[in-house]
Amino acid sequence: MTRVTRIAYQGEPGANSHAVCNQHYPDAESVPCASFEDVFAAVDNGEAELAMIPIDNSIAGRVADIHHFLPGSGLHIIAEHFLPIQFTVMGLPGARLDAIETVHSHVHALGQCRRFIREHGLTPTISGDTAGAAREVAEAKDPTQAAIAPPLAAETYGLQILAEDVEDEDHNTTRFVVLSKEMLAAPAGDGPVVTSFVFHVRNIPAALYKALGGFATNGVNMTKLESYMVGGEFVATMFLAEVEAHPDDPGLKRALDELAFFTHEVKVLGVYPADPFRSVRAE
Known part of the structure; x- marks a missing residue:
């Protein structure tokens, strides 16, 4: 990947997204954008090499709209960063x-x-x-x-x-993902890895149950599973999933092969290093 000179984020200067850009890409210019659509467009048209997007918050849950924009954006997750929120x-x-x-x-x-x-x-x-x-x-x-x-x-x-520190809960944390036009997959066997993917389950009885069975039987730890509607159809359900494994790992490879039998499509959004914050919070 070329040297990062600009990274786009949603919000005004001084926002948490700006702060996490400065923290992890201190030599890059942080580019504020009015909306998430503008952030995705900035990377797509070359105005910025990367985007920093909040995807989850430990109190508020998932960030609205991101799950709809990401699968069709043509961008890929290449990193994650957790930011403890200080108000x-x-x-x-x-x-x-x-x-x-x-x-x-x-x-x-x-x-x-x-x-x-x-x-x-x-x-x-x-x-x-x-x-x-x-x-x-x-x-x-x-x-x-x-x-x-x-x-x-x-x-x-x-x-x-x-x-300082006026938030009600001291565990308030936002998870950000870094997006790129290039699919930069983390190598296998070089530390903990997260794989994010979406799949469109078939509208048949027990399809989701059977689709997820392969992850259990192959010992793959799924850390996220969220559903959302697509195309305005109540039966057209898309799922966003994340697992702590690499697609080249035998267990995840078998699980994804089994998943394909019960879905219309499976699309990998990113294979990236797990932020050390994951293991810290698990202790």
């Missing part, structure tokens, strides 16, 4: 926490910081995203307004952090 309350320089009346943030962030908001008697105000909330507070120039956003947003918009 801070930020206001104008010189602002005091006891003088704050309203707090702006994304609806999910507000929901994940209910305890702090309630204890301080703040009025929540929904913004498009967390970094956008910080920008809004900076532009409003009102010392009674604050934002709940990642620390990077305070640095980006010249705000002062008034309180």
Whole structure:
């Protein structure tokens, strides 16, 4: 793969997606995009070599829309990164926490910081995203307004952090995947690997049960299985699955061969190194 010079993400500068780009690709230019469609398009048309996309959150669950965009995007998962989410309350320089009346943030962030908001008697105000909330507070120039956003947003918009670690749960973590036009599969036998794939199960009795049986009998650990509708048909169910194995491993190879008997299609989205965070959280 050519050297990464640009990586696209959804959101405004200072967002968690921006932070994880800086963390893992510090020498690349992080390119903000208004929507997930714009992120996929940026990689597809060559404006960026990679995309950083959130796919799951330990509290909110799966990120909406990604499962629909990814299979037909023509892009491939080449890496995963877990980001523990740290929310801070930020206001104008010189602002005091006891003088704050309203707090702006994304609806999910507000929901994940209910305890702090309630204890301080703040009025929540929904913004498009967390970094956008910080920008809004900076532009409003009102010392009674604050934002709940990642620390990077305070640095980006010249705000002062008034309180740290305001999230209700300390296990709040978002999993991101890195997408590329190139299919860069991790080699077999070189450490833990995750394989992500989608399949379209046949509309026959026990098809899903039989399709998944091969993973159990071959000792393959499936860590994710999610369904979603396609084409507006209630019987046309697509599944996104992830397993901790490499397609060249004999067990997964046999399981995928068995899966093919009960599905219309099986499409591998990526074969990539497992983030060490997986094993840390499992201990």
